[in-house]
Structures are given as structure tokens and as C-alpha cells.
Amino acid sequence: MSQNLNDLTTRLKGFQKENLSDILHVMAGGLKSAFQCDSVRVYLEDLYEGMLICHYVSNESHPDRHRITKYISPKESITSKSFYENAVVASWTHPGGVANFRNPYETLSGIQSTAVFPITYQMRPIGTINLDWNKEGEFLTQKQIEQITAFIADNSFVVERAKRFHQNISFSKYLDTARKKEGAWMMMRSAVNLIEKLTLASVLVPATEQNLKPRGAKTADIVEILAVYSKNIEHADIYNTRDQIHVLEGRHLINRIVKYKDKKGLVMNDPNQGSVYHANVMEEQFPRKEIASEINLVSLYQVPKYDKKTGRFICAVNYYTGEPYEFTPFEKTLLQEHASMVETIILEESPTHIEIQVLSEIEELLSDTDTSLQGFLDSILAKTSELIGADCGTIAILQVIDGKPWLLVEDENGDLIGAKSRGWKKNKILPLPVGGNDLPPDQKSMNGYCAHTARPVLVNDVNNHKHTQGFYKNLSPDIRSELAVPIIYQNQVLGVLNQDSFRLNYFTDEHKKILQIIASLISQKVNHLAQMEALRKDMTVLKHEIEYRDPNVSSYYLGNVIGRSKKIHTLVKQIDVVVDSICNRMLNWERSPQTEAFMGLPSLLITGETGAGKEFFFNNIYSRVSETFRQKKRPDFELPLRKTNIAAYSGELTYSELFGHKKGAFTSADSNRQGILEEANGGIVFLDEIGDIDPKTQVQLLRFLDTGVFVRLGENQPCYSRIFLIAATNKNLLKEIEAGRFREDLFHRLNALSFRIPSLNDRREDIPDLATHFLGRLYTTYKGGDQTGPPPMLAPDALEYLKHRSYRGNVRELKNILLRALMFNKSGVITRDHLSAGDQENMVETAAFDAAPVGRVTNLLEEIEAERGNFWTHIYEPFKTKQMTRDTVKTVIETAKTKYQTNLPGLAVKLGVCSDRFRTDSEESKKFMSFKNFLYKTVKISTN
Known part of the structure; x- marks a missing residue:
């Protein structure tokens, strides 16, 4: 039990002062679980209200949604007894138990037993924690009470810090209101003292959210008295009843000029409304007529103030006399000037408002260099939600998946990509597609629409279809109002x-402006951290690839390039020379920004057969350049890196992938996007399969390499980037030039520096070391988690077999042979028989497949129909591992189309690519898009 509380303490100490709701949620949930109680309540002293108020109930995570009186602890309750006596009070130690100290909430909730612990900070109680049970009995031992008391003491500072910050924000708003009340009262006093006939003056304003009775009132049609002054003090008290006036209910004097309008709140009936004069209010009918009669109010001169552009009601200043009176023009001018001063006071922002403090703290976060993207977003969201007073919130990050933009808060495993505040109030948040009316109804969302339009969205009734236009996605039934603001950096x-x-009608234009300021402040940092995070992921994969070194191999060069052959030695020496020169040039970019306009950007072309290891050599080149930069700059420097395979795109998509696009540049361009050449500014880009690049993109790429200048798709403004471009291809580019598919000038630009990776058949003396290296890597990957011994050894006859075998698939084929032998080998030695058995089986199966495709295809489809496999296991994987040819895949697809007589989505379901829910399920949709891209771009098959 003690360990559980220690773990809970560690977790609580990780929260910041903005996380009051999260702190109380975790604390209450941990205690409820540890001591098996039915509920846990947390009461905190409210310095403004001057009472003990419940801030959290474990079974009801938003008590503020109900009337607050339900959650105030009366002084005679057992909760207040513990607080005021600063002592633990258990109901079972007092005669009569809870019944003698009953709190109204305890009666409503059926609580029969409770133990109340004071939360004490610096010897003074600041609140209580109540552990409740729904039956009578004694539920805690003395030792457990001592454990809980010690736990609360350990965490009282965390609670106090968060409580104080939360109340500072609330109190600053009350202070602002108090300052405005004081200023308005002084203006009313001045008017009454200046004009002899005036007996009373008052100011009516829209009711604030804090003052709504009950809180969370369904509309914002209420006006209240901000200030009143009378020559007779008793009259002021009588006039200033605490009643609120509903514009929509009854016939008041105020609703002659003001009305309630959906979305806007209180607005003027007449957009050009001037002052209003009532010679005798006693001749009018209105609910407060009895009060007016009691204090002898007769003539009324009413001056409304409102926004001239929107008609939004700001205030109404009422001037009363005690007898019939017609105000002179001079007096009217004087009263209007007083009303204008009141308007200024109401609209003026407090110079010491808490927003300044919070925005200042956000600016401090921007200079923090030791934070991750998720950690940064979590801190920003916590501060924002506390400042705005929102019940929960998220920050979603836009990512492009299968060519489409999506907003992600968390991944499929529930790991945060963005951030959630008060996260327990929302279930798992699935990816949201970005789009407008082009999206199916079930995929629309306010956040997706916000990202699509790049404009803020404010909806004060999410259940009103007229307000949401069908774009609200219900993630929690409790949410009634929503505000979303895009985070934009460089038009993206x-x-x-x-x-x-x-609460309904909670968010205001002021809230929207605050959110826009915050979004603007953090956009550059979010962009930087997102790029750094993507780079770290690439670096993790790359390090895993190049840092493994087998202790039985001694021929490592340039990272972990393996080679005893002369060709590899020569290649490594050439790479060393080129990399050193390129590094020198890249390091001088900051000192010579105009060099690229004359010299062009550095580029390198890597050629070689499929499977020869072109990307592997690139990884080692990048590692070498990155290491040099760390030595010259700083040890933690991360050199920007971007990779892409040109064969996976076509036409405009290729152009967009490299250079970016403007929203609307083509059909699926739902938002602005940077290309990888811009994202990698100052670093390295690897373009695989450069031979498949389309003609339009070739023109732009050539211009970019010559000048460092490019234009995003759909724009005409030049952009600039400096990168080291490394391109790779297995095609003969000279033949592609002869066929008119590749520009000769681009070839010469890329080929200025080039390396050819020798095939495995041309470097047979490297095969033993390569085989030992790959076997160790494969063993670590596939079996290292279950076994602690060393990987199996290759017998001499196995090495001879590998050295003399012919390899069409190069290094990739060698790895596949070793993987098959490793999977089915139980001993510590792999022999020639182990290799040849798997090798021959694979060769026979492939030959049979290619020689008699029709019968084999029929059997394969029958296997899939019987659910003994699917597209991924029976088609995709064999093709990927060179066990099935491109022509065979085409045969399978054509046979399936003929057999099932269906379109591409139907074919995907029949072949087990995805379920029939792929249109609504994001995970299944990803599978379908991968299948579609595989057919179109990899196999290059027509599915019409």
C-alpha cells in the first residue's frame, strides 16, 4: 500500500501549477483505488467566496455543472469539522455517524460512512479529502489513516500551488469587475450630485458568467445592475435587489431597446438607437414597478451604449427623477458624457490582468531548449485551459497520412502526439480528417474544419445544428460549447x-483573441519541435541500422560498411573525400548565404542494382556528416534529414512532396504544406528512385539545384532552401534520357558527383563478413528478446555455399536466405543443408508460381477465401521478399477481379486487405490506401 502511495506522489509531483483538475483527479482516483472506497471528494477553501467548496468528486468529474450550493460544505458538517479543527474525522468514531453531521450532498448521494482528512499547508488547513462508502462500518485502520495523512502532507504543496494559481486567475477577474463597479458608481454619484432633479442613477450590463443564477443558464439574455447611486442610501439598497432581469421573460423597460439574438447574445432592437425618455415610468407596465413606486421614481432618461458595428449591447445608463421632469439639452449632454465614461470603464482592460502573467510564462516556455514537442504542448494547454476557464481541451497536430491531412491527438496505442487537458473527460480521440463539406457527414469535425479553413471556430451550443452545420463530432456528452483556433506557421x-x-454560451470573442495570441506565439516553436521529433525518429532507425557491429567482423569502414573487396575500399575512400568537402561547404553556408546563386547546391548520385544497399550507404554518409557537424558545432546538434521514395508518388503529388503546395493547388490539397526540401533546410535530403520523377518536377528540381530557389505548387512567390541532395536509382539514366523520360541536363547536374554500389556478385569476398553481420542483426531482431545466448554460427560449408551462389536480389536476397535458415534452425550452427533447404524450397515455389500462374493463383485465392491468409501474407509479403514477380501480382489481381466482379474497394475486402468498415475506421482506411498505392505506384497496375 505504501509503495502505491509513493508512486502516486511521484506522479503528482510531475504536475505544474496549471494542472489543478488533473492533480485532484489523479489524487482522488489513486486513493479510491488504494482503499476501495465508493467515492472520493476534494474540498478546497475558496478565498473569494469565503467558504469550503467541493472541487472534485471521483464519480462526478464536473461538480461545477450543478448548482454550487449542492457542493458547499455547511459549517455543521463533518467535512467542515475536520477543516476547522485541522484533524482527521471518521464518521464511525462519532455516535450517530454521518447522520449527525450530514452534508446535503451526502444525503443526496447515499453516503453512509466517511473519513475526512484535512489538507494542511504550512500548518494551516486549505481543504479536505473525503473518502466515502455507501454503507455503514469501519473502513480504515489506524495505520491506513496515518499512511493517508502522510501522503496528503507530502503533496499539500502541489495542491496549494495549483489552488492558488487557479484562484488568482478567478480573483483577477473578480477584481476587474470590482474596479469597473467602483468606476461606474463614481460616475453615477457625479451625475446625481451635478443635476439637482436627479434622485437615482444606475447602470445595467449583461450578466457575467460567474454571476448567472443558476450557473450555466441556458441563454445569455440576462442583465444585472453593475452600479447604483441615490441621494437616499436606503433607496439605493431597495433598488439594487439581487434579482436578474431576463430580456426574454416579461416586459421590462430594458427590453424595449434590447433583444437576445442567437450566437450574438444581447443586441439592440434598433441599430441606430438613441437615448430614450419616459416622462412617467409609473404609467408603464414592468415587473419592478412596485420597487420604483416605493422609492418614488418618476421620469427616466435612459442612455444605451452598444457596439456600432455589431449592435452588441454594452450597458444602459438610467437617470431617474423623483417628480415629472423634462431634461434640458445641456443636462442631456452632461448625462450622455457620464454614460460615455461608464462605457469606457466597462470596455477598458485591466493593466494588471492575469492574462499578462500567463502569456509571459508561455513566452518563457518558448526559450526552453530542453523540452519535447509533447511536453511543450502539454504545458501550453494546461496554462491555456486554466486561463480560459475551459473544462477540457486538446492540441491536435496535423500529419499527412497516405496523402491526406489528419489531426492527431494520440496514436493508435493511446500515446499522446499532441496534448489533452483534463484528459479523463474525453475518451480516446481518433484521428480527425481535415476538410469541409467535401467530407462524409460521419468524418466532419469542428477541429477538422478549423484546420481546413485556417480560421477560428467558436460554437456556443454544440447541439444546435444551425450553429455547427454538422461539423461537431461528439467526443463527450458533457461538452456544450467549443472554441478552436488553428496553429499556423508560414501560411501552413x-x-x-x-x-x-x-456550459452553453461560455466562450467569448475575448477568449478567441487570447487563444489566437497563444497560437501565434507558439507556432514557430511547434514547427521546430515537430521537425526535431521527426528527425529523432529517423535518427533512431538510422542509428539502429548503422551502430550494430558484430564482434566477429573486423572489416567495418565508414560507420558499418563491410568490405574486404577492392571495390568497396575504393568506394569508401571516394566517399571520404567527397563527404569532407561537402561538410566544409555546408558549414560555411551561414557565412556565405549567396554562394548557391553562383555555385548551385551540392548533390550526389548513388546508382546500383536493386537490393545492392544504396540507402544503407546513404545512412552511413549522413551519419558521417552529422558527426562532423556535432564536432564543429555542439554535441547535441541534430542535422535536418528528410527521405522519400519518388516511385511512391506521381505528377502533382511528387511536386508537392518535394516543394510543397498551397491550399487548393489540386483536388486533395486541403491545407498549405511545406515540401521536404524546405523542411530539411540546412541539412540533407535523400531521394530514392530518382529515375521515376515526372517531367514537371524534373524542371523545378534542376532550377532548385542550380539556385536554391523553388516555388510551391499553386504559388508564384519564390522560396529558398539550402540542402545537400543525395539521389539514388537502380535505373540506367542514360537509357531513360534516350527514351525521353529523363532530362539530360538534370542527369549531368546530379551526376557531377556519383558513386556506383557494386552488386553482391561483384564483391563475393565480402559475403562471409556480410553474412555474419546480418545473421547477428536478424537474431537480435527476431529472437533476441526470448533468448540470451549468442546467435548461431555459420559452418564453413554454409559460407562456401553463400560465396558461390548467384544473387539476383543482391544484399537483400542474402538477408532473406539467412532469415529463413534462422527461423527453422534449432541448433547453434547453420550448415549448408539449412541454407539450401530453405533456398531450394523458395526457388522451387517461385519457379512454380511463375511457370504455372493460373493454377497457383486459383489455390492462392482459395486460401484467402478460407481465411488461411490474406493479401498481406499471400501477395504483398512474397512480392516484397522477391518471392513473387510483378507480373504474377498482376495475374492475381486480374484473376480476382474477374472472379469476384467487383470494384477496387470490394476487391480489397474480398482479398482481406481491410474490413468493410474502412470508410469509417481510420486504421482500416490506412490499410485500404496502402493497398491502393501498392497497386497504382509499385506494381503499376490499372484498376479501372
Whole structure:
């Protein structure tokens, strides 16, 4: 039990002062689980209200949604007894138990037993924690009470810090209101003292959210008295009843000029409304007539103030006399000037408002260099939600998946990519597609629409279809209002900052402006951290690839390039020379920014057969350049890196992948996007299969390499980037030039520096070391988690077999042979028989497949129909491992189309690519898009 509380303490100490709701949720949930109680309540002293108020109930995570009186602890309750006596109070130690100290909430909730622990900070109680059970009994031992008391003491600072910050924000808003009340009252006093006939003056304003009775009122049609002054003090008290006036209910004097309008709130009936004069209010009918009669109010001069552009009601200043009176023009002018001063006071922002402090803290976060993207977003969201007073919120990051933009808060495993505040109030958040009316109804969302339009979205009733236009996706039934603001950097939407409230009509234009300021402040940092995170992921894969070294291999060069052959030695020496020169040039970029306009950007072309290891050599080149930069700059420097395979794209998509695009540049261009050449500015880009690049992109790439200048698709503004471009291909580019598919000038530009990776058949003396290296890597990957011994050894006859075998698939084929032998070998030695058995079986199967495809295809489809496999196991994987040819895949697809007589989506379901839910399930949709891209771009098959 003690260890559980220690772990809980560690978790609580990780929260910041903005995380009050999260702190109380984790603390209450941990205690509820540890001591098996039915519920846990947390009461905190509210310095503004001057009472003990419940802030959290474990079974009801938003108590503020109900009338607050339900959650105030009366002074005679057992909760207040513990607080005021600063002592643990258990109901079972007092005669009569809870019944003698009953809190109204305890009666409503059926609580029969409770143990109340004071939360004490610096010897003063600041709140209580109540552990509740729904039956009578004694539920805690003395030792457990001592454990809980010690646990609360250890975490009281965390609670106090968060409580104080939360109340500072609330109190600053009350202070602002108090300052405005004081200023308005002084203006009313001045008017009454200046004009002899005036007996009373008052100011009516829209009710604030804090003052709504009950809180969370369904509309914002209420006005209240901000200030009142009378020559007779008793009259002021009588006039200033705490009643609120509903514009939509009854016939008040105020609703002669003001009305409630959906979405806008209180607005003027007449957009050009002037002052209003009532010679005798006693001749009018209105609910407060009895009060007016009691204090002898007769003539009324009413001055409304409102926004001239929107008609939004700001205030109404009422001037009363005690007898019939007609105001002179001079007096009217004087009263209007007083009303204008009141308007100024109401609209003026407090110079010491808490927003300044929070925005200042956000600016401090921007200079923090030791934070991750997720950690940064979590801190920003916590501060924002506390500042806005939202019940929960998210920051979603925009990512392109299968060519389409999506907003992600968390991945398929539930790991955060963006951020969630009060995360327990929202279930798992699935990826949201970015788009507008082009999306199916079930895929529309406010956040997706916000990212699509790159504009803020404010909806104060998410259940009103007129407000949402069908774009609200219900992630929690408690949410009633939503505010979303795009995070934009250099005209590109990076994500969406979202805030939710459990109350109708909660968010205001002021909230929207604050969110826009925050989004603008953090956009550059979000862009930088997102790029760094993507780079770290690439680096993790790359390090795993190049840092493994087998202790039985001694021929490592340039990272972990293996080679005893003369060709590899020569190649490594050439790479060393080129890399040193390129590094010198890249390191001088900051000192000579105009060099690329004259010299062009550095580029390198790597050629070689399929499977020869072109990307492997690139990884080692990048590692070498990156290491040099760390030595010259700083040890933690991350050199920007981007990779892509040109064969996976076509036409505009290729252009967009490299150079970026503007929103609307082509059909699926739902948002602005940077290309990888811009994202990698100052670093290295690897373009695989450069021989498949389309003609239009070739022209732009040539211009870019010559000048460092490019234009995004759909724009005409030049952009600049400096990168070291490394391209690779297995095609003969000279033949491609002869066929008119590749530009000769681009070839010469790329080929200025080039390396050819020798095939495995041309470097047979390297095969023993390569085989030992790959066997160790494969063993670590596939069996290292289950076994602790060394990988199996290759017998001499196995090495001879590998050295003299012919390899069409080069290094990739060698790895596949070793993998098959490793999978089915139980001993510590792999012999020639082990290799040849798997090798011959594979060769026979492939030959049979290619020689008699029709019968084999029929059997394969029958296997899939019987659910003994699917497209991925029976088609995709064999093709990927060179066990099935491109022509065979085409035969399988054509046979299936003829057999099933269906379109591409139907074919995908029949072949077990994905389920029939792929249109609504994001994971299944990804599988379908991968299948489609495989057929179109890899196999190059027509599916019409």
C-alpha cells in the first residue's frame, strides 16, 4: 500500500501549477483505488467566496455543472469539522455517524460512512479529502489513516500551488469587475450630485458568467445592475435587489431597446438607437414597478451604449427623477458624457490582468531548449485551459497520412502526439480528417474544419445544428460549447488548439483573441519541435541500422560498411573525400548565404542494382556528416534529414512532396504544406528512385539545384532552401534520357558527383563478413528478446555455399536466405543443408508460381477465401521478399477481379486487405490506401 502511495506522489509531483483538475483527479482516483472506497471528494477553501467548496468528486468529474450550493460544505458538517479543527474525522468514531453531521450532498448521494482528512499547508488547513462508502462500518485502520495523512502532507504543496494559481486567475477577474463597479458608481454619484432633479442613477450590463443564477443558464439574455447611486442610501439598497432581469421573460423597460439574438447574445432592437425618455415610468407596465413606486421614481432618461458595428449591447445608463421632469439639452449632454465614461470603464482592460502573467510564462516556455514537442504542448494547454476557464481541451497536430491531412491527438496505442487537458473527460480521440463539406457527414469535425479553413471556430451550443452545420463530432456528452483556433506557421496549418466547456454560451470573442495570441506565439516553436521529433525518429532507425557491429567482423569502414573487396575500399575512400568537402561547404553556408546563386547546391548520385544497399550507404554518409557537424558545432546538434521514395508518388503529388503546395493547388490539397526540401533546410535530403520523377518536377528540381530557389505548387512567390541532395536509382539514366523520360541536363547536374554500389556478385569476398553481420542483426531482431545466448554460427560449408551462389536480389536476397535458415534452425550452427533447404524450397515455389500462374493463383485465392491468409501474407509479403514477380501480382489481381466482379474497394475486402468498415475506421482506411498505392505506384497496375 505504501509503495502505491509513493508512486502516486511521484506522479503528482510531475504536475505544474496549471494542472489543478488533473492533480485532484489523479489524487482522488489513486486513493479510491488504494482503499476501495465508493467515492472520493476534494474540498478546497475558496478565498473569494469565503467558504469550503467541493472541487472534485471521483464519480462526478464536473461538480461545477450543478448548482454550487449542492457542493458547499455547511459549517455543521463533518467535512467542515475536520477543516476547522485541522484533524482527521471518521464518521464511525462519532455516535450517530454521518447522520449527525450530514452534508446535503451526502444525503443526496447515499453516503453512509466517511473519513475526512484535512489538507494542511504550512500548518494551516486549505481543504479536505473525503473518502466515502455507501454503507455503514469501519473502513480504515489506524495505520491506513496515518499512511493517508502522510501522503496528503507530502503533496499539500502541489495542491496549494495549483489552488492558488487557479484562484488568482478567478480573483483577477473578480477584481476587474470590482474596479469597473467602483468606476461606474463614481460616475453615477457625479451625475446625481451635478443635476439637482436627479434622485437615482444606475447602470445595467449583461450578466457575467460567474454571476448567472443558476450557473450555466441556458441563454445569455440576462442583465444585472453593475452600479447604483441615490441621494437616499436606503433607496439605493431597495433598488439594487439581487434579482436578474431576463430580456426574454416579461416586459421590462430594458427590453424595449434590447433583444437576445442567437450566437450574438444581447443586441439592440434598433441599430441606430438613441437615448430614450419616459416622462412617467409609473404609467408603464414592468415587473419592478412596485420597487420604483416605493422609492418614488418618476421620469427616466435612459442612455444605451452598444457596439456600432455589431449592435452588441454594452450597458444602459438610467437617470431617474423623483417628480415629472423634462431634461434640458445641456443636462442631456452632461448625462450622455457620464454614460460615455461608464462605457469606457466597462470596455477598458485591466493593466494588471492575469492574462499578462500567463502569456509571459508561455513566452518563457518558448526559450526552453530542453523540452519535447509533447511536453511543450502539454504545458501550453494546461496554462491555456486554466486561463480560459475551459473544462477540457486538446492540441491536435496535423500529419499527412497516405496523402491526406489528419489531426492527431494520440496514436493508435493511446500515446499522446499532441496534448489533452483534463484528459479523463474525453475518451480516446481518433484521428480527425481535415476538410469541409467535401467530407462524409460521419468524418466532419469542428477541429477538422478549423484546420481546413485556417480560421477560428467558436460554437456556443454544440447541439444546435444551425450553429455547427454538422461539423461537431461528439467526443463527450458533457461538452456544450467549443472554441478552436488553428496553429499556423508560414501560411501552413500545423495543428489546432481546442477548448471545450460544459456550459452553453461560455466562450467569448475575448477568449478567441487570447487563444489566437497563444497560437501565434507558439507556432514557430511547434514547427521546430515537430521537425526535431521527426528527425529523432529517423535518427533512431538510422542509428539502429548503422551502430550494430558484430564482434566477429573486423572489416567495418565508414560507420558499418563491410568490405574486404577492392571495390568497396575504393568506394569508401571516394566517399571520404567527397563527404569532407561537402561538410566544409555546408558549414560555411551561414557565412556565405549567396554562394548557391553562383555555385548551385551540392548533390550526389548513388546508382546500383536493386537490393545492392544504396540507402544503407546513404545512412552511413549522413551519419558521417552529422558527426562532423556535432564536432564543429555542439554535441547535441541534430542535422535536418528528410527521405522519400519518388516511385511512391506521381505528377502533382511528387511536386508537392518535394516543394510543397498551397491550399487548393489540386483536388486533395486541403491545407498549405511545406515540401521536404524546405523542411530539411540546412541539412540533407535523400531521394530514392530518382529515375521515376515526372517531367514537371524534373524542371523545378534542376532550377532548385542550380539556385536554391523553388516555388510551391499553386504559388508564384519564390522560396529558398539550402540542402545537400543525395539521389539514388537502380535505373540506367542514360537509357531513360534516350527514351525521353529523363532530362539530360538534370542527369549531368546530379551526376557531377556519383558513386556506383557494386552488386553482391561483384564483391563475393565480402559475403562471409556480410553474412555474419546480418545473421547477428536478424537474431537480435527476431529472437533476441526470448533468448540470451549468442546467435548461431555459420559452418564453413554454409559460407562456401553463400560465396558461390548467384544473387539476383543482391544484399537483400542474402538477408532473406539467412532469415529463413534462422527461423527453422534449432541448433547453434547453420550448415549448408539449412541454407539450401530453405533456398531450394523458395526457388522451387517461385519457379512454380511463375511457370504455372493460373493454377497457383486459383489455390492462392482459395486460401484467402478460407481465411488461411490474406493479401498481406499471400501477395504483398512474397512480392516484397522477391518471392513473387510483378507480373504474377498482376495475374492475381486480374484473376480476382474477374472472379469476384467487383470494384477496387470490394476487391480489397474480398482479398482481406481491410474490413468493410474502412470508410469509417481510420486504421482500416490506412490499410485500404496502402493497398491502393501498392497497386497504382509499385506494381503499376490499372484498376479501372
